Amino acid sequence: MKLGEPSFRGTQLLKWMYQKRVASFDLMTTMSKPLRARLSAVFAIDKMISRATVESKKRDAVKFAFECIESPHYIESVLLYDRQRRTACLSSQLGCGLGCTFCVTGKMGFIRNLTQEEIVGQLIGINDYLAARNDKPVTNIVFMGMGEALSNFEQVRSSLEIIMHPETFNIGGRRITISTAGVIPSIERLMTENLNVGLAISLNAYSDVERSRLMPVNDRYPIASLVEIAKRYFEKTGRRVTFEYVLIAGITDTDKAVAALEQLLNGFPCKVNLIPINPYGDPLLQPPSERRLEWFADELHHRGIAATIRKSRGQDISGACGQLAGGSR
Template sequence: MERLKNLSLEQIRLWVQDIGEPKFRAAQIIKWIYQKRVSTFDEMKNVSVTLRAELTESFSIEKMKPLVILESKYRDAVKFGFLLVESKHMVESVLLIDNDRRTACISSQLGCALGCVFCETAKMGFIRNLTQEEILGQLIGINDYLSSHGDKPVTNIVFMGMGEALSNYSNFISSLSIIMDEEAFNIGGRRITVSTAGVIPSIEKLINEGLNIGLAISLNAYTNSQRDALMPINRSYPIEQLIAIAKKYYDATGRRVTFEYVIIDGETNTKEAVDTLVKLLSGFSCKVNCIPVNPSGTSPVKIPDERSVEFFADQLNKRGITATIRKSKGRDISGACGQLAGKAVL
């Protein structure tokens, strides 16, 4: 039986048309799946009994179960572990709560092949890409949680969970089209950001999609030798190429690219780092987001104190490079950047 949430909206519309149903039925079905988040066709009350029977015969729509829900004691983050359908694996997602924003940090792969040394997900190795249904299922599960707490649905999305979204390009793009469609999640490009370790050919493709989403590049180092050691992908796509593609992205989309910069004390926050970043990034509109490295299992990296992170960001700002500091949420639930690692549960 086909899984309905792996179909594009266009495929659902065509299926409805092929079985001789009027167009508006497709819109109704899409709303039931993605806005009302039903898990059986019988719940689709305004859909005829005959059509519901046809749907039941052709498709399945059960949801991914949240096996783990960990709420931060600071009330600013919730970490979820969703059991993938017909799988023994769990994928992790995080909800970040900040005033009016409800940001879902979504995973795109089970594990990751890119091997960044500061990252828990990397330790799982690469298991497989998530399907469109599994990417969207995280959003459905988070909206279920919000709704059960009388809260509004997700307002913003960052593809910064487990895995490299741009290495799962086709499922990432097909999920995006459903996330952005007004009959489904209706979240605009300005409220979506994809984070990448720097898969340049996919960034090229993304530029050609003409979507208006934000791009965040994990830079994390100021020399190629240092970045080679932290992020092996740098051997294929070094810093100069990343900066060139970031400029191209800005020129094509008008969206300022963010460089995520993990601060490892004594390594990535030196005076030389400031000087080099100023040289590399001057002259185009971008932002450096400083992220104090998070404690992660057995990782040997040194965690900086608050003052040294502030000092580093200050130095960049004084020299004309916009620098912000990401206040890490969800540290107490291992939901912060670089801390996600889904586990097999059976």
């Protein structure tokens, strides 16, 4: 809809909405009163409110439960503190249809895709939280919350346009990572968008038999095809792909796993993030000991594979990987 205003008004509007995060057009005081009245008559600003904000004991993570505007559900998002970084872990779907066995979101099944407003709304809410504590706004974004981001491609892509815009959040592709269970057609599409965002592929197993057991999506997009697309992503974007690898005692932390990962990934510039599984009650899916974890990382290093152990923040608030469950009101 055209309002017949000069283009700098659009820039002002972006700043009020996304940088100052006002809840009403009346508060946009750099605009004339008649213009504010016209905007209020045509549009509304609906801010998502977090109904439950829980801070971790270590003060390194905060979990939010944002109330959806368009349906009676909650969207969970997490803020992670790491020295100067403020990372927002955003959700892209309510529930998830991919059904990974270790993931609480997957157990909800797929409810619906989030809209652009709901994705960006999480970031606005998190920045409100930080501003109320005189802290700086979010510096980094990861799409690792509820849902498979690349199965909601359109809304995630249009959210990124807002998030990356210099007059809004101004967060560049180098500080954004999209995590995927490996939806290959969407990765191919992402490569053509020139967004320059980082890609993290949840590998989690070294054999197709094991990966299909943990992640049924593997039946469609098996491990060899993921490694192949990761290589192409690197060639096209120059960005090294991260493979997320959940370590489960006795299942994915074995000697055989190290040898298989070496065969799969060696000689190709990528990173491996080792994530001890967050225990959620299943006695068969437990994290390895600290010693075994370090052993696993060292073995990969010796074989020329860059591996980092990812500290799991937010575990005590059920805000760590695979623990977000949302819910409805």
